[in-house]
Amino acid sequence: MAKAKEKTRIKEQTRRLLNRFGRKRSNLIPTLQKVQEELGYLPREAMLEVAQFLNIPDIDVYGVVTFYNQFRLNPPGRHSIRVCLGTACHMKGGYITLDAWRRRLKIDQGQTTADREFDLDTVACVGCCVMAPVTVVDDKPEGQVEPTKVDGILLSFEQERKKRGKKKQ
Amino acid sequence: MKATGLPSVASTFQKIKSQAEVRWQELQQARAVIMVGAATCGRAAGALEVLRAFKNELKKQNLDCPVIEVGCMGHCYAEPIAIIAKPGHPPIAYQQVNPVIAQRLVREFILGDDPCLESVLGALEASDLVPSLADFPRAKFEQKVILKNCGHIDPEDIDHYIASGGYSALVKALQLKPGEIINEVKKSGLRGRGGAGFATGEKWTVCRDAPGRPKYVICNADEGDPGAFMDRSILESDPHSVIEGIIIAGYAVGARHGYIYVRAEYPLAVHRARLALSQAKKLNLLGKNILGSDFSFDIKLFQGSGAFVCGEESALIASLEGKAGTPNHRPPYPAVSGLEGKPTLINNVKTLAFIRHIVDKGAKWFTGIGTKNSPGTAVFALAGKVVNTGLIEVPMGTTLRQVIFDVGSGIPGGKPFKAVQIGGPSGGCLPESALDLPIDFDSLTEAGAMMGSGGMIVLDEDDCMVEIARYFLEFTQRESCGKCTFCRLGTKQMLEMLAEFTHGKGEIKDLDTLTELAEDIKAGSLCGLGRTAPNPVLTNLRYFRDEYEAHIKEGRCPALMCQELIAFYIIPDKCELTCDACVGTCTVEAIYSHPKKRYKIIDQEKCVKCGTCLTACPPQYNAIVKLSPPSEVPK
Numbered sequence: 001m002a003k004a005k006e007k008t009r010i011k012e013q014t015r016r017l018l019n020r021f022g023r024k025r026s027n028l029i030p031t032l033q034k035v036q037e038e039l040g041y042l043p044r045e046a047m048l049e050v051a052q053f054l055n056i057p058d059i060d061v062y063g064v065v066t067f068y069n070q071f072r073l074n075p076p077g078r079h080s081i082r083v084c085l086g087t088a089c090h091m092k093g094g095y096i097t098l099d100a101w102r103r104r105l106k107i108d109q110g111q112t113t114a115d116r117e118f119d120l121d122t123v124a125c126v127g128c129c130v131m132a133p134v135t136v137v138d139d140k141p142e143g144q145v146e147p148t149k150v151d152g153i154l155l156s157f158e159q160e161r162k163k164r165g166k167k168k169q
Numbered sequence: 170m171k172a173t174g175l176p177s178v179a180s181t182f183q184k185i186k187s188q189a190e191v192r193w194q195e196l197q198q199a200r201a202v203i204m205v206g207a208a209t210c211g212r213a214a215g216a217l218e219v220l221r222a223f224k225n226e227l228k229k230q231n232l233d234c235p236v237i238e239v240g241c242m243g244h245c246y247a248e249p250i251a252i253i254a255k256p257g258h259p260p261i262a263y264q265q266v267n268p269v270i271a272q273r274l275v276r277e278f279i280l281g282d283d284p285c286l287e288s289v290l291g292a293l294e295a296s297d298l299v300p301s302l303a304d305f306p307r308a309k310f311e312q313k314v315i316l317k318n319c320g321h322i323d324p325e326d327i328d329h330y331i332a333s334g335g336y337s338a339l340v341k342a343l344q345l346k347p348g349e350i351i352n353e354v355k356k357s358g359l360r361g362r363g364g365a366g367f368a369t370g371e372k373w374t375v376c377r378d379a380p381g382r383p384k385y386v387i388c389n390a391d392e393g394d395p396g397a398f399m400d401r402s403i404l405e406s407d408p409h410s411v412i413e414g415i416i417i418a419g420y421a422v423g424a425r426h427g428y429i430y431v432r433a434e435y436p437l438a439v440h441r442a443r444l445a446l447s448q449a450k451k452l453n454l455l456g457k458n459i460l461g462s463d464f465s466f467d468i469k470l471f472q473g474s475g476a477f478v479c480g481e482e483s484a485l486i487a488s489l490e491g492k493a494g495t496p497n498h499r500p501p502y503p504a505v506s507g508l509e510g511k512p513t514l515i516n517n518v519k520t521l522a523f524i525r526h527i528v529d530k531g532a533k534w535f536t537g538i539g540t541k542n543s544p545g546t547a548v549f550a551l552a553g554k555v556v557n558t559g560l561i562e563v564p565m566g567t568t569l570r571q572v573i574f575d576v577g578s579g580i581p582g583g584k585p586f587k588a589v590q591i592g593g594p595s596g597g598c599l600p601e602s603a604l605d606l607p608i609d610f611d612s613l614t615e616a617g618a619m620m621g622s623g624g625m626i627v628l629d630e631d632d633c634m635v636e637i638a639r640y641f642l643e644f645t646q647r648e649s650c651g652k653c654t655f656c657r658l659g660t661k662q663m664l665e666m667l668a669e670f671t672h673g674k675g676e677i678k679d680l681d682t683l684t685e686l687a688e689d690i691k692a693g694s695l696c697g698l699g700r701t702a703p704n705p706v707l708t709n710l711r712y713f714r715d716e717y718e719a720h721i722k723e724g725r726c727p728a729l730m731c732q733e734l735i736a737f738y739i740i741p742d743k744c745e746l747t748c749d750a751c752v753g754t755c756t757v758e759a760i761y762s763h764p765k766k767r768y769k770i771i772d773q774e775k776c777v778k779c780g781t782c783l784t785a786c787p788p789q790y791n792a793i794v795k796l797s798p799p800s801e802v803p804k
Contacts, residue, residue, distance in 0.1 A: 028491035029474055033433075060492075067493035067650070068474030070433045087396035087590060087626045088552040090640050096779045100756060103777070124477065124644065126434055127398030128213045129552035129626075130245040130559065139436070141213035147756045147779045 014049040077119035082136040086125030092132040100147035193332035201255040208241035214248035222268035226275040240406020242320030245559035264290035307576040315522040319406035327448040330409040338525035356532035363517030366610035376504040379512035384424035393477035394593030397624030400518040404438035408445035414521030427468035477648035496696035539565030543609035553626035570604040592621025595701035597708025617708035633730035634713040639667035645702040656699030659690040673724030736799035743792035744768040751782035
């Protein structure tokens, strides 16, 4: 039941967003960007709504969504971890950093932890090459992220979570 | 060029300009002006915390000084940077500012009169007291044209741009005939800064002469090359200079609509460009009947969605039309048939940023800089193993040696130089012997690299050339759109071979297959991605074949980088015994003490080869080493 409810909610939310856009094919990408911004990802129901709204085949929407790296098909975590794998980051050990994140979060790139707390992905280059290796944590680029700093960042989130828990009590 | 005609455009603009100048003057009246470099790289270094610290301290001290967010000055190694302009002193740039230093600067320099010399990077003007930036070795080689404003004006305030001479080129252009502008651009010899170096004036002429309406101008800011951040920096630090270029281009080719296509990975650039567009519109520098002339032009911002191939012009157009960004056959070129089948001019951010200077100062001034076939300056993002990382602008014809050793101050730790990677995934790695090459479009192509968009990564002896080739192939293979068979399957094949080498597998004859395949992919691909994808491998093989052979024949990585081919080892005789630095720092608990002799041992089964222990081992012991092949580790 909960699933059906979530589906309806997604449909309604998408429809509300769509009304802000024109029904032109060239609006497809900005539309999808907006939907993802609101929902955090592009669920099947949302894509179907978009296709119907723009009057284009479903497969065209799916094709565009899977073509571009920015779009995601699974729900994001509360915190997003983006490991930069640009040239400078790679040469300074970005792949080692990625390994460290994978080890600690126990997920692979493109995945979200089971408690939906973190999602892990890579990014081609965020243009902060001089701070290499960079990891973008919740939109904030962190410089010189080596395995020990990975642990440090996770620790700070852990403490935050404890604080939140205490407040709730 | 002579400006004739419409006096009303000039007088309309004069009013706007006087207002901007008044505001600029007012700013100089303040007790002090604080400018914090808050482009993405500055922010990554903590610029926003510094910004807050300045504001808090000023409030505490009851001082009313403007604190402005500016863009990137190019001295990225010194971030976060803050400039303080206090009357009676030259404007001074401070380096590695943190909240504590910010507090001190307010108390001791602004409230007191001590310029805190220990935190100074350099003064922006010559002075007896403070060393000036102009005395830096890099200043001798640098010549800032399109980076001039970056880091010195508020990118979110159009008045700063106008007061520093901005939009006057547009005013001049609007009083000229479009043909005159194109002629000037042609005479300047400006070549497209996106990488390929096509003559800009030619492109403009083709677009102007092409039948079909409406015409479009697109600014290509889909800077996807990993290791390049010039376009981001310009959009974040001086967005109006690009916008002015787009409007002039639109007027010259007879377009009515413009687009800025920015990467999704650059949120700050998107924000600042968007803000700049709305400010320009408010002053009627954009929109209907610009400044009272009969020329109307609007610009929309379009956010890319993270596909490297969209930097290719026909793929970019497909993306703008709402499709997957796959390239199309050219000709017809976009200048003839582009967006919605209409003539479309596509220029790179830097190319467009040059336009205002060429219109303003003339083609002759421009050809006076750089070399005969590549006039003007080149902007590079200098990163990797180099002391002074940052954004630099040098005249074309400067040698690689000057860029890396004079502007960039060489390799950290005095390590020997090994190679420099230019042009990202389309370029290649050039060795020591190519260091005296003057940088221009043609010389780099000849050496096997490519100007590309301007990323320059310096590599030292710790960087493995096989691994870097594999890295670039992995990138292009992932980003290949899959339209052309050779690019789709060929790059995959090449990647698999390179991956084998980094694991110490493969055979020597594979190197020939690799070369053959590379040539085929170059010939059999539609767009620049496929045609240049094999470049990193080809140049690499040309200059560093011995490293490939070491991997294949001996299973050894000479640079000690390929993880499969190295092992970490603690030399018992060097281990201090009572120190536990490596044990405490190991992220996977792979290090333990010898039960009797107390020296530390790495459990090779558990070790993930992250290198943390190597950094942690105190330099006076220096007991941890990397060995290759792993069989070198004593049993």
